[in-house]
Amino acid sequence: MDLSCLDAGIPDEAFKPVTGDDKTLSTQFKKRNKKEREQKGQLSIDEKLKTDSVDYAEMWRQLGIIPETTPQQVKYKQKQYQENLQESSWWLKYSACNLWTAVFFMPLTEHYLQLLPTTEALNRLKREKVEKIHKSDDNYELRITNYELNKVVDAANKLAEEKHFFHWCLEFPEVFEQGGFNCVLGNPPWERIKLQEKEFFASQSAEIANAVNKAAREKLIKELPKKNPELAQAFEEAKHDAEAQSKFIRESDRFPLTAVGDINTYAIFAETTRKLISSDGRVGVIVPTGIATDDTCKKFFGDLTQKQALASLYDFENRERLFTAVDSRMKFSLLAISGKPIKRGNFAFFLTQTKQLDNQSRLFQLTPQDIALINPNTLTCPIFRTSQDAELTKKIYQRVPVLENEITGSNPWGISFMTMFHMSNDSGLFKNEAGNGLVPLYEAKMFHQFTHRWATYTDNGDTRDLTDEEKGNASFVVQPRYWVSQVEVENKLAEKWDKDWLLSFRDICRSTDERTAIFSLLPKVALGNTSPICFILQKYIFKITCLVANCSSLVFDFVTRQKIG
Numbered sequence: 001m002d003l004s005c006l007d008a009g010i011p012d013e014a015f016k017p018v019t020g021d022d023k024t025l026s027t028q029f030k031k032r033n034k035k036e037r038e039q040k041g042q043l044s045i046d047e048k049l050k051t052d053s054v055d056y057a058e059m060w061r062q063l064g065i066i067p068e069t070t071p072q073q074v075k076y077k078q079k080q081y082q083e084n085l086q087e088s089s090w091w092l093k094y095s096a097c098n099l100w101t102a103v104f105f106m107p108l109t110e111h112y113l114q115l116l117p118t119t120e121a122l123n124r125l126k127r128e129k130v131e132k133i134h135k136s137d138d139n140y141e142l143r144i145t146n147y148e149l150n151k152v153v154d155a156a157n158k159l160a161e162e163k164h165f166f167h168w169c170l171e172f173p174e175v176f177e178q179g180g181f182n183c184v185l186g187n188p189p190w191e192r193i194k195l196q197e198k199e200f201f202a203s204q205s206a207e208i209a210n211a212v213n214k215a216a217r218e219k220l221i222k223e224l225p226k227k228n229p230e231l232a233q234a235f236e237e238a239k240h241d242a243e244a245q246s247k248f249i250r251e252s253d254r255f256p257l258t259a260v261g262d263i264n265t266y267a268i269f270a271e272t273t274r275k276l277i278s279s280d281g282r283v284g285v286i287v288p289t290g291i292a293t294d295d296t297c298k299k300f301f302g303d304l305t306q307k308q309a310l311a312s313l314y315d316f317e318n319r320e321r322l323f324t325a326v327d328s329r330m331k332f333s334l335l336a337i338s339g340k341p342i343k344r345g346n347f348a349f350f351l352t353q354t355k356q357l358d359n360q361s362r363l364f365q366l367t368p369q370d371i372a373l374i375n376p377n378t379l380t381c382p383i384f385r386t387s388q389d390a391e392l393t394k395k396i397y398q399r400v401p402v403l404e405n406e407i408t409g410s411n412p413w414g415i416s417f418m419t420m421f422h423m424s425n426d427s428g429l430f431k432n433e434a435g436n437g438l439v440p441l442y443e444a445k446m447f448h449q450f451t452h453r454w455a456t457y458t459d460n461g462d463t464r465d466l467t468d469e470e471k472g473n474a475s476f477v478v479q480p481r482y483w484v485s486q487v488e489v490e491n492k493l494a495e496k497w498d499k500d501w502l503l504s505f506r507d508i509c510r511s512t513d514e515r516t517a518i519f520s521l522l523p524k525v526a527l528g529n530t531s532p533i534c535f536i537l538q539k540y541i542f543k544i545t546c547l548v549a550n551c552s553s554l555v556f557d558f559v560t561r562q563k564i565g
Contacts, residue, residue, distance in 0.1 A: 002169055002176070005253075006096050009037035009119035013251035014103040018243035020236050021108035029108065029116060036119040057174040059084050064174075090170070095153050096125055097167045102156035104248035105163055107240065114148075115155040124149050168276065180278035180339075187286040188269030193249065194262050195242040197221070204231055214424040257300035264290075267297050274309070274337050282311065283337035289315045289349075291335060292381035293564075302379030305368045308341035313381065314357060315349040322353075343367065347390075349383045364390040373397050375563065377406045382563045383511065393562050396555070413547065414537030420492050420527040421484065430482035438483035444506040444530040446478055447520045449552045457481050484526035493524075496535060500524050503534040503544065505551070511561040519551040 012034050017026040063084065066077045084090070099117040106112055128144050144150040159165075169176050197217060201208040205228075211217035224232035249268060250259045258267035266287045273283045292301050292313055304310040314334040318326050326332075344365040348357060356362055364387035374382045374397050384390040404411045421429065421441065431438055445463060448454035453471060455463045456478035470476045506518040507530045519534075521544070527533060536547065550556060 003093060003097070006100055006122065009033070010100055010103050010117065010122060011251060011253070012037070014247070015108065016247055016251065017108055018247055019239040021240075022110065025108050025110070025113070029118065033118045036123075057177040060172075060174040092125065094167065094170055095157060096122060097170065098156040098160040098165055099125065099153065101165050101248070101252075102159045104252065105159060105241075105244045106155075112155075115152055117152050117156055121149060121152050125153065178278060180281055181276050182278060182281045184273045184276050184281070184283045185285070186269065186273065188266050188273075190264065190266045190288055192262055192264050193242060193246050195239050200235065200238060204234075213427040213430075215427040257303055258297065260299065261296035264288075264296075267291060267300065270335065270337075271300055274304075277337070277339045279339045281339040283335070285335050285337075286332060287335055289331040289333045289383075291333065293383065294380070295378065298378040298380045301381060304337065305345065305366075305371050305379060305381075308343060308368060309337055309339075310345040311336035311338040311342055312346040314347070314351060315383070316351045320352045347381070347384070350385050361386055361388075363387065366390070370394060376402060376408075377404070384562055389562060393559060396559055413540055416535045418492075418496065418533045418535065419529045420489070420531075420533060422529045429484055429488055431484070432482065434483050437486050439486045439489055439525050440478075440480040441482040441484050441526040441528060442480060442504075442522060442531060443528045444508055444518075446480070447504070447506075447518075447522060447531075449515065449518055449520060452520055452522045453478050489524065489526050497533075499541070502527070503536075503548065504531045505534065506530065507532055509564060511564045515557055516561040516564055517551055517557050519548055521548060 010033055012030050015026050015030040015033060017023045063077065063081055066073070066080065068074045068077050099122050103117055106116055108116070124146065125144070128146050128149060144153060172181075175181055198209050205220075208217055208220045211220055221232075221235070224235065246263060249255050249263055255268055255271050258271045267290075270285060270287055270291055273285055277283055291297050292315075301310075312334070313336075316322060316332055316334075318328050318330045318332065321328065323330075323332075344367050347364055347366060348362045351357065351362065362385075364384060366381075371379055371381065374393060382390075382393060384393065401410065401412075403413065404415055423443075430441060434440075442452075446452075446455050451471070453466055453476065455465050457463050457480060461481070466476070466478070500523070502522045502524055504520060504522055504527055509516050509518065536544065540547075
């Protein structure tokens with residue numbers, strides 16, 4: 001939220017190649033930029049502006065008090081605004097910010113070779129003279145006297161308009177002079193940054209969108225340049241745009257806590273709003289409950305709680321259609337963040353109406369120490385229906401340690417986890433029919449507690465639960481959707497596991513189901529990514545049934561369902 005990042009120069013990571021970029025150019029520019037950043041004697045943007053600084057906060061305040069109740073007043077205010085923007089020092093800061101940002105989004109190709117900014121361009125901008133060029137109607141356009149640099153700056157400013165770059169400290173100088181906003185309210189977008197192929201082609205090519213799996217879809221996409229070059233180009237441009245956004249979010253150091261995994265915009269907005277408030281300000285935003293429970297948000301939420309910035313989190317299920325355009329199963333929260341430390345955050349979960357916040361039995365408080373006790377590895381938020389559930393769970397954790405504590409290094413079972421095959425990324429290994437040297441590919445829905453024969457695939461591609469008669473028939477074998485080479489399975493397990501059985505659990509589960517924790521012993525088969533494998537130390541193998549019994553107990557299930565996001 002300040003200009004200090006400009007003094008360090010443009011980050012080398014801004015030149016990482018994405019779809020459509022020239023990798024050779026990327027390497028060249030990265031080396032060149034690194035060398036330029038390491039040069040001494042760089043002039044800071046603030047030093048440059050000391051001689052011609054303008055009190056921007058005061059200027060914006062004066063603009064704010066100009067009335068706009070008549071057309072003449074609106075026209076006068078517009079003119080004053082335009083004249084103020086033409087102040088060379090403001091425009092210099094604006095252009096410098098655009099140069100710094102544009103590198104992340106500009107294609108690294110020969111076409112843009114002369115327009116790509118580097119740290120040297122940023123430093124030259126700080127040293128160059130700026131002059132006003134009269135256009136018309138008392139309107140002036142600012143130009144840099146150096147022709148080559150002027151082209152680079154113009155290109156960056158043009159890209160800034162196209163991509164809607166927004167520099168908070170320049171747009172609200174009077175606010176950040178006071179340390180930030182007193183209040184930020186919002187309902188940010190809930191969208192993944194990563195381009196979704198099925199969504200992109202849904203309105204463009206039904207054949208690609210409805211492909212049987214990821215491998216088949218990728219094959220059709222590779223054929224696009226020959227069959228439909230225009231659509232191929234549009235897809236490449238969309239991929240470049242999405243990957244450039246992702247690069248900026250990951251590499252700009254603007255979002256150190258939420259630029260994790262498959263980035264979602266709501267998490268990025270949440271981290272941004274927190275930076276916008278003053279020391280006595282408040283944030284109130286509507287975001288998916290994943291902000292408190294998902295693995296990708298654990299750094300952000302953990303930082304919120306441990307620094308006592310979390311004021312409240314009220315979780316809602318959309319079953320009563322508070323948001324008519326959102327799926328009824330969607331869980332979202334009213335998240336409040338405080339600039340001042342708060343000892344205990346207020347929580348409520350599984351609400352369906354705002355009036356339920358008046359029911360004190362639905363509300364409870366957690367300290368940072370409580371959250372660290374219950375979820376020491378992730379610092380994500382446990383989910384409780386009532387204050388009684390919260391108190392009971394805390395007492396259980398005060399008596400019983402976690403299975404593995406990554407903070408202390410405690411791991412009495414020597415437990416570790418692995419996923420064997422990803423249902424999308426590894427689909428090229430899957431066979432549609434049984435054959436020599438092939439083993440079934442089990443999916444989580446095919447097994448349950450105490451049985452590896454819970455559901456089977458039918459001829460039409462659906463699944464059904466086994467009947468009691470089929471379960472009683474020891475020779476009945478469930479049918480999978482796919483088969484995988486036994487060699488591939490052995491390679492995955494090499495040097496990790498030498499038994500003829502596996503311990504697995506269902507990765508997809510809900511706190512509203514009859515059972516939440518579903519563990520089972522399985523034959524040595526292939527397993528999809530929704531069925532992670534548990535390994536334990538060799539010396540505890542003889543106790544494996546005790547571990548399974550523990551994981552299948554009602555107490556374990558009760559605690560698990562409090563923590564499922």
